[in-house]
Amino acid sequence: QMAGVLETEEQARNRFQSELEFVQCLANPNYLNFLAQRGFLREKPFVNYLKYLLYWKEPEYAKFLKYPHCLHMLELLQYEHFRKELVNAQCAKFIDEQQILHWQHYSRKRTRLQQALAEQQQQQQQAAPPHGNPASK
Amino acid sequence: MAADKSTKEKLLSALNDIEVLSRELIEMLALSRTQKLPQPGEDTQVLELLVQRDKEFQELMQTAVEQGRIHQEMQQLEKEAEKRDSDIQLLQKQLKEAEHILATAVYQAKEKLKSIEKARKGSISSEEIIKYAHRISASNAVCAPLNWVPGDPRRPYPTDLEMRSGMLGHMSNLPTNGVNGHLPGDALAAGRLPDVLTPQYPWQSSDVSMGMLPPHHGNDFGLEPPGHNKENEDDVEAMSTDSSSSSSDSD
Numbered sequence: 001q002m003a004g005v006l007e008t009e010e011q012a013r014n015r016f017q018s019e020l021e022f023v024q025c026l027a028n029p030n031y032l033n034f035l036a037q038r039g040f041l042r043e044k045p046f047v048n049y050l051k052y053l054l055y056w057k058e059p060e061y062a063k064f065l066k067y068p069h070c071l072h073m074l075e076l077l078q079y080e081h082f083r084k085e086l087v088n089a090q091c092a093k094f095i096d097e098q099q100i101l102h103w104q105h106y107s108r109k110r111t112r113l114q115q116a117l118a119e120q121q122q123q124q125q126q127a128a129p130p131h132g133n134p135a136s137k
Numbered sequence: 138m139a140a141d142k143s144t145k146e147k148l149l150s151a152l153n154d155i156e157v158l159s160r161e162l163i164e165m166l167a168l169s170r171t172q173k174l175p176q177p178g179e180d181t182q183v184l185e186l187l188v189q190r191d192k193e194f195q196e197l198m199q200t201a202v203e204q205g206r207i208h209q210e211m212q213q214l215e216k217e218a219e220k221r222d223s224d225i226q227l228l229q230k231q232l233k234e235a236e237h238i239l240a241t242a243v244y245q246a247k248e249k250l251k252s253i254e255k256a257r258k259g260s261i262s263s264e265e266i267i268k269y270a271h272r273i274s275a276s277n278a279v280c281a282p283l284n285w286v287p288g289d290p291r292r293p294y295p296t297d298l299e300m301r302s303g304m305l306g307h308m309s310n311l312p313t314n315g316v317n318g319h320l321p322g323d324a325l326a327a328g329r330l331p332d333v334l335t336p337q338y339p340w341q342s343s344d345v346s347m348g349m350l351p352p353h354h355g356n357d358f359g360l361e362p363p364g365h366n367k368e369n370e371d372d373v374e375a376m377s378t379d380s381s382s383s384s385s386d387s388d
Binding site for chain 2: 009013024029031064065069099103106111
């Protein structure tokens with residue numbers, strides 16, 4: 001699949017698709033753990049490939065990414081220390097948990113705001129007690 | 138250049154001569170009272186010399202006066218030259234200051250131009266940004282769905298299922314056995330998988346990316362992207378994204 005210097009346009013387009021998919025897979029910490037445990041992260045060609053994939057940070061490419069977390073992971077993967085740590089399942093689990101918590105951050109904030117608003121409205125209603133019987137109108 | 142005697146020296150020597158000559162003349166006159174002159178005509182000689190010396194003296198005085206005048210002029214000119222010098226120095230200082238200010242201004246202007254260029258290079262149409270923001274939000278890729286609870290299989294990264302259904306997944310012709318304990322087809326049929334997991338995975342929106350080409354590389358790495366197409370069946374479960382113990386898989 002990795003074409004040599006000459007590749008047809010179709011091959012190039014396919015390569016674009018597969019690289020797009022692959023780079024986004026890097027957002028999945030469990031997949032990273034999988035790669036680490038099989039020793040891919042220790043191989044020089046693979047490390048070179050990870051460096052090559054940094055082109056996805058450029059705006060003209062980044063706009064195709066659906067999972068932007070992958071770019072952060074890609075950056076971290078440039079460091080040998082990070083690649084070494086990923087062998088541990090606990091490390092991957094920790095990353096996964098933090099990632100999900102971060103992902104939920106905005107929704108939680110929104111929920112809190114909605115709750116606060118609801119409480120505020122409730123207090124306002126209680127503060128102004130209804131007098132008389134509206135039905136008597 | 139012949140060492141000319143200074144005017145002062147000449148004057149003094151002329152005076153000396155006059156003094157000597159006049160003394161001689163007076164001696165001769167005094168002598169001539171009592172006796173005849175040893176050399177006839179000597180007195181006229183001395184007199185002539187005296188007259189000559191006096192003439193010289195007068196001329197020298199003229200010269201001296203002239204020289205004095207010139208000297209005064211010279212001094213005045215020197216004073217003026219000094220004034221001009223200080224003027225020039227003042228201008229020089231001001232020029233230097235101005236140069237410094239201009240240099241700073243030019244430097245800052247250049248920096249500003251650089252940052253303008255930088256900003257221009259990074260400019261993106263607001264439409265594109267909004268489109269992109271919608272793309273990553275609508276699919277819940279960056280923000281969890283509001284009704285998300287532990288057990289929901291949705292994630293901020295491509296899940297096992299999505300990875301398999303993509304181009305890379307299809308390249309490997311994996312047997313579809315037991316992912317998370319259930320086959321996609323079955324679960325769909327059983328109506329238990331939410332719509333989000335049906336095969337409308339992100340990278341199938343290739344209409345957008347059609348025509349886009351990746352950068353060239355010289356095949357340094359020469360290694361196929363590992364993962365899907367290198368798997369064998371046993372590895373399938375290991376790759377499961379069911380990491381969180383809180384996810385309860387119903388069958």
